[in-house]
Amino acid sequence: MHDSLKKVRFSIKPSMIEKGRSLELARTLPVHPLTYQELPFDPEYSQYAGRLTTEKLSNATPDEMYWKTRQELILRHTGEYPYEVSGPDALKLLQKIFPRDISKVNVGRCSYQFACYHDGGMITDGLLLRIEENKFWFAQADGDLFSWYKANAHGLNVKITDPDVWVSQVQGPKSMELLDHLIDEDIAKTWKYFDWTTVTIKGEKLIISRTGFTNELGWELYLRPENNAELIGDLILEEGKKMGMILTATPSFRGRRIEAGLLSAGQDFDKNTNPFSVGLGKFVDLNKENFIGKEALVAADKNCKTWGIRIKDGIALKGNSLNIKDKLVGKVTSSTWSPYQVCGVGIVHMKNNDLGPGAILDVKCTDGNIRKGELCKLPMYDAKGEIVRGVNTDIPSQPKPWEGLSNN
Numbered sequence: 001m002h003d004s005l006k007k008v009r010f011s012i013k014p015s016m017i018e019k020g021r022s023l024e025l026a027r028t029l030p031v032h033p034l035t036y037q038e039l040p041f042d043p044e045y046s047q048y049a050g051r052l053t054t055e056k057l058s059n060a061t062p063d064e065m066y067w068k069t070r071q072e073l074i075l076r077h078t079g080e081y082p083y084e085v086s087g088p089d090a091l092k093l094l095q096k097i098f099p100r101d102i103s104k105v106n107v108g109r110c111s112y113q114f115a116c117y118h119d120g121g122m123i124t125d126g127l128l129l130r131i132e133e134n135k136f137w138f139a140q141a142d143g144d145l146f147s148w149y150k151a152n153a154h155g156l157n158v159k160i161t162d163p164d165v166w167v168s169q170v171q172g173p174k175s176m177e178l179l180d181h182l183i184d185e186d187i188a189k190t191w192k193y194f195d196w197t198t199v200t201i202k203g204e205k206l207i208i209s210r211t212g213f214t215n216e217l218g219w220e221l222y223l224r225p226e227n228n229a230e231l232i233g234d235l236i237l238e239e240g241k242k243m244g245m246i247l248t249a250t251p252s253f254r255g256r257r258i259e260a261g262l263l264s265a266g267q268d269f270d271k272n273t274n275p276f277s278v279g280l281g282k283f284v285d286l287n288k289e290n291f292i293g294k295e296a297l298v299a300a301d302k303n304c305k306t307w308g309i310r311i312k313d314g315i316a317l318k319g320n321s322l323n324i325k326d327k328l329v330g331k332v333t334s335s336t337w338s339p340y341q342v343c344g345v346g347i348v349h350m351k352n353n354d355l356g357p358g359a360i361l362d363v364k365c366t367d368g369n370i371r372k373g374e375l376c377k378l379p380m381y382d383a384k385g386e387i388v389r390g391v392n393t394d395i396p397s398q399p400k401p402w403e404g405l406s407n408n
Contacts, residue, residue: 261378
């Protein structure tokens with residue numbers, strides 16, 4: 001790669017339409033109906049699942065977005081893409097597509113799912129919502145699953161459609177307090193983690209789920225064509241600001257989801273990894289009837305090769321950046337700075353399973369320097385998931401610096 005390309009990044013930016021010019025470019029991407037809220041903050045976007053996802057906003061630094069997520073409240077408009085699978089054979093198709101047993105997901109519940117190729121390589125993941133007995137939404141991460149549905153639906157009585165639904169996330173310790181303030185219903189005592197329900201906001205019937213991508217307390221909203229998106233979105237932001245809410249971009253999610261061990265499709269797993277090698281084997285039901293990739297997964301090595309990593313005073317460079325005595329031992333798939341742990345954090349995939357938590361590696365960092373890094377388990381803290389479930393309500397008031405590598 002030319003050196004000049006290593007010093008720049010490419011993003012998508014909105015531009016004003018010039019008078020007399022065509023409204024259309026050679027190719028356009030669908031826009032979240034609440035994107036107008038981001039326009040005052042010089043936004044930059046990237047492509048995600050065929051939609052736009054916000055990479056940068058000028059209203060706050062990445063560290064400020066992180067702390068808002070940990071201590072108060074954020075609103076994030078995502079690029080998640082819900083597709084609808086419905087009809088008498090909807091369950092049959094989804095049981096074929098996903099390694100996890102869909103029959104256990106009741107109406108009103110959500111389930112984390114991912115799809116694999118026949119060789120066990122991974123396509124993408126996302127959140128499955130059982131809307132009715134024979135109707136499901138799958139809010140997928142980056143990747144193309146629509147074509148995979150179509151290719152494997154031959155001979156089945158099933159419809160695969162785009163319901164034109166857009167997803168936003170409200171995350172942070174004050175998220176449930178805001179929700180209680182916004183909705184007519186009283187669901188605080190009955191609404192559980194990974195439930196979805198319909199609530200009323202200013203007369204609007206809105207589908208929400210108690211989920212997110214930060215492992216903080218939070219919920220997601222699903223804007224349908226019949227919803228008044230502006231009324232709902234503006235009310236959430238207006239009332240949320242009274243509690244400290246800000247609009248955020250990817251940096252607010254990246255730090256927390258890395259610390260929490262939430263993998264990003266296309267980065268931390270892809271067609272060259274199987275669920276076991278990236279630590280997702282617990283979501284594979286090998287006792288289920290045939291599903292795509294089952295034969296390969298039954299025969300696959302069940303050892304995990306994916307771990308977290310911490311680096312003092314630096315951020316790991318993504319790619320083949322992990323060495324021991326100049327020998328390449330693994331790659332960095334995600335990385336950033338943790339304002340809470342005051343160190344670089346990342347997710348790595350090792351070439352073999354002989355290195356795990358506690359191993360010390362030489363890590364090439366984004367500033368070009370080589371630093372020592374230490375492998376660790378994921379999640380890096382809150383192993384029981386008590387924060388996201390609202391069991392642990394302690395809000396960090398200050399950083400808790402990582403104390404590793406002190407003797408190295």
